[in-house]
Amino acid sequence: MNMSETNEHLKQLPLGDWHRNLGARMVPFAGYEMPVQYEGVMAEHIWTRTEAGLFDVSHMGQLQLIGEGAADALEAITPGNLSALAAGKIRYTLLLAQDGGILDDLMVTNTGHDIYLVVNGATKHDDIAYMREQLPESLTLNHMEDAALLALQGPKAATALAKLNIQPLQDGWPVPTDLYFMEAGPFLWNDIPLGISRSGYTGEDGFEISVPAEHAVALAAALTELDEVRPIGLGARDSLRLEAGLPLYGHDMNPDILPVEANLNFALSKARREEANFAGAEQVLAQYPAKAAKKRIGLFVDGRQPIREGADVVDAEGNIIGNVTSGGFSPTLQRPIAMAYVPMALAGTGSTITVQQRKKQIMCTVADMPFVPHNYHRKPKL
Template sequence: MADVLDLDLQTLPLDAWHRARSGRMVPFAGYHMPVQYEGIIAEHRWTRIHAGLFDVSHMGQLLIPLDQAEALEKLLPADLLAMNEARPKYSLLLNQTGGIVDDLMITKRADGWYMVVNGATKVGDMAVLDAAGVTFTYLEDQALLALQGPDAVAVIAAHAPGVADLSFMQAGAFALGGTEAWISRSGYTGEDGVEISLPAAAAEAVADLLLSDERVRPIGLGARDSLRLEAGLPLYGHDLDEQTTPVTADLLFAINKRRRTDGGFAGADRILAELEQGAVSKRIGFTVEGRQPVREGARILDVEGNEVGRVTSGGFSPSLEAPIGMGFVATALGAPGSALTLEQRGKLFRGTVTALPFVPHRYHRKGKA
């Protein structure tokens, strides 16, 4: 049966490249994807110290005409009218009840609104855009790579002059390895680094070019998940879903100032009411006593044993050498320092609410250390 199901999975442009480097391939978001090469902890630590190369070509890359801004603002709480060119912004695709359909990155470019959405939700996202009358082009012939870690920018700047001049959340078109690439100084690890959109046909040559630097190693999905968890970044389908609002998810920065006043986006009535009055629950980070992680789905209990929330992400932090997690609890119980009881498979664990991120972000912002 597994072999039959595997036939339904798509392959990445670098599928053979991953396998040639002993990438352990697993099903994820409808694709064969590498979960690890030499081991999750080793790959995690390498990325924190040097530079890791991630293949995230399963993500959906869309290009939307600039004249669609008004239609897009009905779905996103971003202030698109105030956006500067080549400045990526984190935003949210919302449903009519204020739930999060997807989280995404959107950039104003000369040729349109460039949007990167999650791989597991991209088909549904495109259906939402289509139903709202938003025209778009699915850039299915583009690959997407991420080079993350303290050495990442130095590595790529040797092949794409000018990239080092970018600050966090700035982007531009650059020549890289004989092709034109759209490179943004951003990522999903909490580290400095870049994300690279380039023609799929050029992905292998560029991956080889970057990997020729001894500071770079290929990194799989396993370390990508542990890195983003340490950075306190939510994962769609786990920490975010269509029942979660931006307020409960603690993503208030994604609701821009003009939109808080004018509204006009999907679910605005509920979201603006939560902004004013507070939400009944909130996303939190927590640490766990001992060494055993508490995984997604575990119950969070109050002192009387009543369920007051659920764990949505959990794992062992290679950087802190301790178990950490995120979840949702009643707002009154979510202050940093608050004690938690976590119940997993009938076993109780002691936890403490912790401010996010667990590991400080090291994004490159001009004028700041």
């Protein structure tokens, strides 16, 4: 995580004072002052893996794309099959530059009446400008600046959420805990409108809840009053997503990286590959499925010393041939893990990789991702 911003001109979250009152240590992140930890990263990480953690992700960009043909138009700059997305369904996709470089990764929901997007906090203003430049003027792109976003994550997230008696906005619709992974809907809690999706970025079952900013404190307080739920900071969110093998934009992805290099082939749907009419399609598909020169891979690190973003991958002669983009200690596995870009020839599981950090060489082994199995509440296959 990049916490290099100064405290000057930092934006405040709707829950900023609430975090401080709980004793959170606040840090600069994505232009905001955000909680990095409350009682400690290790304890918060383990709590989320075993109980339910509440994360404030209100720095993320929540957008509405409104107008006829919105999903079709969005396909011009994303490789996902968005026009086939049914109402109440969510898809992970990538915002691509005209040369195929990754400008952001995002979640796209068909609400049934518009397209709801969640983009990364550090890139949201650039994303909005790019979309407005590329999309037809007949469409309206709204930035939902008056909405907060909370993520309730962990194996007891559904148990906790059920205690709030949240009701569907319309008769006949499911309650939130009847949603499956990558499903969403509109709900009411004490007459407060909520947008709830069964999704998240920890690898655990959980929900993301869009709530009017003026009601964010009430909702966060109601959740953390439950025995299963504790507030969790950015530090544990980062270690959880690393264990889950999930890339973080600005670290494991950037405009110089193409989807195949980022090991995100699943985001290139078959229908869109056949149509080949999205931004940068020629460059992207020239690498598909395994023709890129490099690839994002997972690493098990020998010893106990974590390797960090920016460390070099080197060959036997000490030449730099790749780089580490995320790294840290895994509380679940009790060992250091990392993600790195390496030449495709070295990307196979079990390959030995040498990383150089502060002039010290550390041996690593290419590992399958996720490092810790995902625990999503998926719909059973018939």
